[in-house]
Amino acid sequence: MAAPVSFRGPTDPRLNKPVHDERHMRIICIGAGASGLLLAYKLQRSFENYELVVYEKNKDIGGTWYENKYPGCACDVPSHTYTWSFEPKKDWSSVYAGSDEIKQYFTDFANKYQLLKYVKLNHAVSSAIWNERSGQWDVEVQNGEDGSVIKDRCDILINATGFLNSWKMPDIKGLETVFKGKVLHTAGWDESVDLTGKHVGLIGNGSSAIQVLPAIAPKVKKVTTFIRSETWVAPTQRLAQHVYTPEERHVFETDPQAFLEYRKSQETAFSTLFGIWISDSKMQKGTTANLRNAMKKALNNEALEWIIPQWGFGCRRLTPGVGYLEALASEKVQVVRGSVVATTEEGCVCDDGKEYPVDIIICATGFDTSFKPRFPVIGRGGVDLREQWDREPKSYLGVGAGNMPNYFTFTGPTSPLGNGPVLAGMEAQADYMLKFVNRYQTENIHSFAPKPEVIEEWVAFKNNFMKNSTWNHNCKSWYKNADGVVTALWPGSSLHYIEVMRDPRYEDWDFKSNGNRFNFVGNGYSQTESDMTADWAYYITDHDDSPYLSRSKYRKVLTRSGTMKHEVSDEVLF
Numbered sequence: 001m002a003a004p005v006s007f008r009g010p011t012d013p014r015l016n017k018p019v020h021d022e023r024h025m026r027i028i029c030i031g032a033g034a035s036g037l038l039l040a041y042k043l044q045r046s047f048e049n050y051e052l053v054v055y056e057k058n059k060d061i062g063g064t065w066y067e068n069k070y071p072g073c074a075c076d077v078p079s080h081t082y083t084w085s086f087e088p089k090k091d092w093s094s095v096y097a098g099s100d101e102i103k104q105y106f107t108d109f110a111n112k113y114q115l116l117k118y119v120k121l122n123h124a125v126s127s128a129i130w131n132e133r134s135g136q137w138d139v140e141v142q143n144g145e146d147g148s149v150i151k152d153r154c155d156i157l158i159n160a161t162g163f164l165n166s167w168k169m170p171d172i173k174g175l176e177t178v179f180k181g182k183v184l185h186t187a188g189w190d191e192s193v194d195l196t197g198k199h200v201g202l203i204g205n206g207s208s209a210i211q212v213l214p215a216i217a218p219k220v221k222k223v224t225t226f227i228r229s230e231t232w233v234a235p236t237q238r239l240a241q242h243v244y245t246p247e248e249r250h251v252f253e254t255d256p257q258a259f260l261e262y263r264k265s266q267e268t269a270f271s272t273l274f275g276i277w278i279s280d281s282k283m284q285k286g287t288t289a290n291l292r293n294a295m296k297k298a299l300n301n302e303a304l305e306w307i308i309p310q311w312g313f314g315c316r317r318l319t320p321g322v323g324y325l326e327a328l329a330s331e332k333v334q335v336v337r338g339s340v341v342a343t344t345e346e347g348c349v350c351d352d353g354k355e356y357p358v359d360i361i362i363c364a365t366g367f368d369t370s371f372k373p374r375f376p377v378i379g380r381g382g383v384d385l386r387e388q389w390d391r392e393p394k395s396y397l398g399v400g401a402g403n404m405p406n407y408f409t410f411t412g413p414t415s416p417l418g419n420g421p422v423l424a425g426m427e428a429q430a431d432y433m434l435k436f437v438n439r440y441q442t443e444n445i446h447s448f449a450p451k452p453e454v455i456e457e458w459v460a461f462k463n464n465f466m467k468n469s470t471w472n473h474n475c476k477s478w479y480k481n482a483d484g485v486v487t488a489l490w491p492g493s494s495l496h497y498i499e500v501m502r503d504p505r506y507e508d509w510d511f512k513s514n515g516n517r518f519n520f521v522g523n524g525y526s527q528t529e530s531d532m533t534a535d536w537a538y539y540i541t542d543h544d545d546s547p548y549l550s551r552s553k554y555r556k557v558l559t560r561s562g563t564m565k566h567e568v569s570d571e572v573l574f
Helices: 035-044 099-111 207-216 244-252 256-277 282-299 300-306 325-326 421-440 451-466 496-499 517-521 551-558
Strands: 025-030 049-056 123-131 138-143 149-155 158-159 181-184 199-202 223-226 333-335 340-343 349-350 355-356 360-363 407-409 444-449 509-513
Touching: 025 035, 025 149, 025 421, 035 049, 035 421, 049 123, 123 149, 138 158, 138 451, 158 421, 199 207, 199 349, 207 223, 207 325, 223 349, 244 256, 256 282, 282 300, 300 333, 325 333, 349 407, 407 421, 421 444, 421 496, 444 451
Parallel strands: 025 049, 025 158, 158 407, 181 360, 199 223, 199 360, 223 333
Antiparallel strands: 123 138, 138 149, 340 349, 349 355, 444 509
16 A cells, blocks of 8 residues: 655644545534434434434433423324324324323334433533634533533534423512412423312413313313413314324224325325415415404304404414313303413412412413523634524524534524424434534534624525515514514425425535645545445446436435326415
C-alpha cells in the first residue's frame, strides 16, 4: 500500500484510512418520549461506531403519555395514524385510544428493539454549553435518585423534550395557598384523588378540558366550568369514536393487505384536511358554517351559543370533543363565562365578582409552549437559546437553531404540529438529522449550524404564508406567541413538510472543518476495497437500476403515481 500524502500540521488519522472512514461519535438525546425513542431506533438501525445516551427526567419512558393520566385523556387523532409508519399496531381498542394504551405502544416499541439500553431514567439535563475548541457540548445532568450532578460531553446534542412537556398552573391569587380543597392539573394528575360525589371546578376549555368534562361528569355531584373564550369543538375529525369489534381486530391481525389499506385510508383522510386552514377556501368556509350548526344542535341551549366562535374553524387545534357539548348543556354542569381571578378557602372568584364554591379545582390550563428550553443551552458566542427565543422562537425548518452548532430539536418552532399526521413529521425530522450525523461521522467536520440570515429569511417566508391561513385569525392559541405571531406551525401540509425535508439544503448551514476539509478522502482506497466480503464490481448490471436523479421522477416512483385517483376537492367536513 502506498504511503499517504503528508500535510503540514498534526497528522489526521483519516489520511491513513479509506475514504469516509467512520469516526467514533457520542450523541446525547434529551428526552425518552416518542421522538427520543424514534431517534434511538433509527440511529441503531443505520449506524455503527457510536455511543448514544438518552437522558429522561421521568421515572419511565413515554413523555407526554407517561405524564398525562387525567380522566378521559386520549389521543385527539385516530389511533392508526398515531403510530410510526413502519410499526403499526393491530389491536388498538378504539379509533381514539386512551393515554395508557398509547403509552404501552411506545413501551412495546422500546422493548421490541431493545432501546432501553440507551436510556437513563430519572436523569434531568440541567445545562448544555457549547465548547468551540473541542467542537463538543458540555452537558450537566442531575441524578434524580441522589441529587448528584453528572458531567457529560457529546459531539451532537439532540433536544427531544417535545413541545408539550412543561405544564403550568394558572396565575390565580390564592390558588395554592388559600383554597382548602385539592388543586389538580391535568398534566400532573393525582390518581389517588376520588372525584365521586364532589363539586368540581374546571378551569379551561382547551383539548384537556374537552376530554376531562365528559369523563368526570357521570361520577361527580356537579361541575362548575369556567370558560373565558369560545372554541370550536368538532364532532369528529372525519372519523367518529368507535370501539373496534373482535371481528374488525381479527381482520387487522389476519389480513395484512386489508389492514394496510385501512391504515392508508385513515392517513389519507387526515392528510386531506389541509384545506381547512386556508382562510378563503371552500372547505374552510363550508366547514365553519356546518360546524356552527352542528354545535348549536349538540348544545341545544341558546344561552350557551356564545361558546361558538366567530373566527374560522381551525384557528385553534382541532379537538374531537366526544360528549363535551352535551355535557356542557346538561343539568349537572354550570357554565361560567369568564376567568377565575382568585380563590377563597371554599371556592373560586370569577371576574364577574361572584364566588363559586367547589370542593376540588382542576386546572386544564395547558403548557408552556414558548419553545424555550427549561435549562440553559449556551451556544456559540455565549448565546443562551432561552434568551434568543424569549420573544419569538425562530428555528430553521423546525429542527435547527441559530448559534447552536451540532444541535437539533424535534418538533421545534415551525414544525407540522397541527397540519396533519404528526408522527410522520417526526420521522421526517429524524431522517433529516441523521443525514447530518452521517456527514459528520464520515467527513472532516468540526461543526455545523444554520446560518442566522437564512433563518430570518425562512421566518419571513413563513410569516407571509400565515397571513392567508386560519391560524392567523383573531383567536387565542398556543400556536402563537405573545405578539400574536404564528410561531409553532409549518406553512403547509404534513405531506408538504415531508417533501421539503427529504433533501437537506446544506448550503443553508455553516460548516466548519477540522483542518483540511478534504482529509476525509483519506489514503486513496475506497470502503469497498477494505471490505473483503463485498462485490467490488457492484455497479455492473444487466439493466439500469440506479436511483432516479430528478425530484419529480423520484417522487412519482416513491408515491406510485398513476396508481390512484384522487379528486381535487374542497370537500366540506361535518
